[in-house]
Amino acid sequence: MAKTNLILLLVVSLLVMISVAHSKRLAVGFGGKNSAAICNLIYGAEEGDTCSRVAQDFKLSLNFFLSINPNINCNSIFVGQWLCIDGTPQ
Numbered sequence: 001m002a003k004t005n006l007i008l009l010l011v012v013s014l015l016v017m018i019s020v021a022h023s024k025r026l027a028v029g030f031g032g033k034n035s036a037a038i039c040n041l042i043y044g045a046e047e048g049d050t051c052s053r054v055a056q057d058f059k060l061s062l063n064f065f066l067s068i069n070p071n072i073n074c075n076s077i078f079v080g081q082w083l084c085i086d087g088t089p090q
Contacts, residue, residue, distance in 0.1 A: 037068045039084035045077050058085045 043054065051074035055065035066072065067089035077083070 039087040041086035
């Protein structure tokens with residue numbers, strides 16, 4: 001009985017691992033060909049920088065700046081953080 005339970009547990013574990021690996025592989029291409037922003041030029045943030053200030057300094061609209069920096073947290077920009085200032089949005 002214990003051996004049967006162990007085999008069943010191993011089979012279920014294997015199926016879960018395969019399912020997780022397969023779902024991650026499928027998610028890579030989700031959203032089509034151009035699902036990631038492309039950055040052509042970066043800027044290292046300096047003390048006091050905000051999303052609005054960087055966008056204004058480089059003559060970008062805030063919406064465009066945010067679209068080429070899709071994972072940015074405007075409330076916690078840190079000194080040296082790389083910010084995209086020229087690129088193609090998602």
